[in-house]
Amino acid sequence: MNNLRIPNQRAILDRRKLVAQIAALGPDTGNAADVRPHVVEVLKVALEQGRAELERRLADKPSAGHEITGGYAFLVDQLVRVIHDHVTAQVYPAGNRSAGERLSIMAVGGYGRAEMAPHSDVDIAFITPTRKAPWCEQVIEAMLYLFWDLGLQVGHSSRSVDDTVRMAKEDLTIRTALLEGRYIWGDQQLYDEISRRFQSEVVHGSRQQFTTEKLAERDARHQRMGDSRYVVEPNVKDGKGGLRDLHTLYWIGKYTHGVKSAAELVDVGLFTRAEYRSFRRAERFMLAVRSHLHTITGRAEDRLTFDLQRQVAEAMNFADRPGKSAVERFMQFYFLQARRVGSLTGVFLAHIEDEFAAAKQRRGILAAFDPKPRDLQGYKVLAGRISAPSDDWFRQDPVRLVEIFQLAEEHALEIHPATMRQADRDSGLILKDVQEDERANALFLKLLTGRNNPESVLRWMNEAGVFGRFVPDFGKVNAQMQFDMYHHYTVDEHTIRAIGLLSRIERGELEDDHPRATREIHRVASRRAAYVAVLLHDIAKGRGGDHSELGAEVAHELCPRFGLDAGETALVSWLVKQHLLMSHTAFKRDLTDPATIENYVGEVQSMERLRQLAILTAVDIRAVGPGVWNSWKGQLLGELFDASQERLRLGHKRHGRAQKVTAKRDAVRASLGDKVAVLETHKAEFPDAYFIAEPEDIIALNIVQYDAARRLDHELSVHCEYYEARGATLVTVIAADHPGLFFRIAGGIHLAGANIIDARIHTTRSGFAVDNFLIQDPHGRPFREAAQLERIKRSIADALASRVELIPKLAARPLTHSRSKAFDVQPRVIIDNDASGRFTVIEVNARDRAALLNRLARALFEAGLMVHSAHITHYGERAVDVFYVTDLTNGKVTAPDKLQAIETALVECASDEWQEEMENA
Structure with missing residues (x-):
């Protein structure tokens, strides 16, 4: 591709020296087969020494990509030449070859460009004058065997000139490979002929x-x-x-x-x-x-x-x-x-x-017709593209570097690539005076909140280097990745995608997935604040410290510059600071616990903040990457929004505890239809906490299953079904309650290949456990097939009957994410006695693995704690498991020594060292 001179070539491979070594192995003719192993050994040493030299050069000059890849191509070139000369002189010498017994060796593909990585394939085309050339076939075969003996991955073709030209016309891949053809050795005239015919017969007339x-x-x-x-x-x-x-x-x-x-x-x-x-x-x-x-x-x-x-x-x-x-x-x-x-x-x-x-x-017939562009505020518009009218257009007024993108968004135009080139070249004109220019900021805000397609235009603005120049804080996160398995995109791309999602929600295009956000975006007091909050929510990543706190400070500086008033600035700053609050509350806390809603509403304080935060949370999660948003997350966020909205509007909960239990029972009674008698039979056995914690559809399922289990005197009843409302599979286990039941059930579910995302644990007044689990597969999908559901039932039964050894089998399962060991995830335990009125809330952050929930639950059991609910969230390689627990007297855990012992035990069993011990046991 480029005539790169490789320095000190002989240190890579000295061809004359190598030829002499091979010549010294034996006479020119007579015993090629006997000499062959020795030839291969000499060639292998030369190849290994050449590779070692290039590896040393790469270590010394780690960014010298052209020199290193050119060096590997040179190494292979020299080997090909030596092997060709050895075969034609010593293996198949031909004194009087015919006109058809000619051979040209051409490098094609990446090898043809002289760009070879250390383990790239060696792509070679052997060119002959005619199809039937016995001597050529012998030489090619002998050369290939030597290549293979050296361990080279050779992609080769052997064709006549006519066949090569014909096939190049028919096949794009062959045409591309030949386009990069490079003469290596052999008959030069044959190579020249195919090069000439390729241009005249293949390329000519087919450029477009x-x-x-x-x-x-x-x-x-x-x-x-x-x-x-x-x-x-x-x-x-x-x-x-x-x-x-x-x-x-x-x-x-x-x-x-x-x-x-x-x-x-x-x-x-x-x-x-x-x-x-x-x-x-x-x-x-x-x-x-x-x-x-x-x-x-x-x-x-x-x-x-x-x-x-x-x-x-x-x-x-x-x-x-x-x-x-x-x-x-x-x-x-x-x-x-x-x-x-x-x-x-x-x-x-x-x-x-x-x-x-x-x-x-x-x-064409319109050869004399010269279409005239129309004028748009001084810019030229032709064929749906906007362009600058002169080369010094942006130098005359650098604010135009923002203006052209705003006009493109407003009028649904593309920007002509030549003008993009100008903008890229002139982006350095955006200095402090332009950044603080009132008109420039008004144009930028108008673009950001555009009604057509702000996402695409902001991406163009970013690729031209204008975005980062105009908003230097955004420039700092340009192309910045987050080294984890949760975020799929760089920070700037994630942000631009989130802005695009907000625009689509406002246009009503995502109503099925985001019904509340679609409704509430039209009720917010400031849509400008919504868009600016999305722009700034991750603006301070990569600075060290809490990016939410630092981002709130950036928002205080930037919002007035963009033209937001004091109220909008305060709102955006709060949204940036708290942009993770709603998701953390919905995914890590028990939404049926009154304290959860009280604490959340105490922080949110107003309907405007609630609406804005709900919208920001939805687009932030969805913009993380494909498949990150699902109906389960949507359901949890919706429940939190609805409960908080009721609390904010009324100033109190609509119903007291007794009223809620009565209302829930009435709703279940209505849904049971002709099976309503089972509720009357068993409702006294279920405590009020059960009716408050579970939704009415699950209560109806539980009551029917509980009635059947009691009538049939089953020691264990396991029911599994796809639960569409949550995008997960509901697993209900009914059994005589006993210590350690939860961690054994969890182990059985994990052995069946499922992840638990939510769990509620209840005990009836007659001593039976009624435990509800929501599960998904490792890719966040529900289990639906009958065989899958049967496997889960069987695995739970085996775990509870001790027919399997849980710990070694779980430890032997592979990590949920095979590459997660690339990340340093230190286990962290947070114990909170203020997050709930009745329970101690324990949050464990650790590397995700199949055995984690089972091991944590076992540690809680060994610590003498009862788990009442568990909430599990995954962030790529990291899992966050939250447990609502009490001691054996149903009270909170408050003793400092006890709390310290619990924390130590949980950190130990969440550590990589414990996993390694179990795997090696």
């Missing part, structure tokens, strides 16, 4: 077709890889913004303009010199990352998984900084390069598109 097919191929690849350049485990080669996107630009440039190297893209006007330099920087960095991935793993690994990110960051000499770890700094730099690739792609393809359009117009 090739471009269209290549872009369609790129789009399909992006779709497979997640269609975002900001996924937190990117594929360096095939992911969006990765090496393959750079290759696509080069392929199209070479095919349409005949360039021989990327540098020539400047000469033909597809890149400016500055853009070419950034092209090379991005390519150099990504080639280096790919080389490190191959070196660390010892295989052709192109995905930057969490466990490898730390190692590559260390190998490339990234260091920790205050508030940001080395791996986060490395990944931020990676995403900045990926973003640069995206902006280069836009500029490049716009040029190609304009060239094709101009050529088509010159040939």
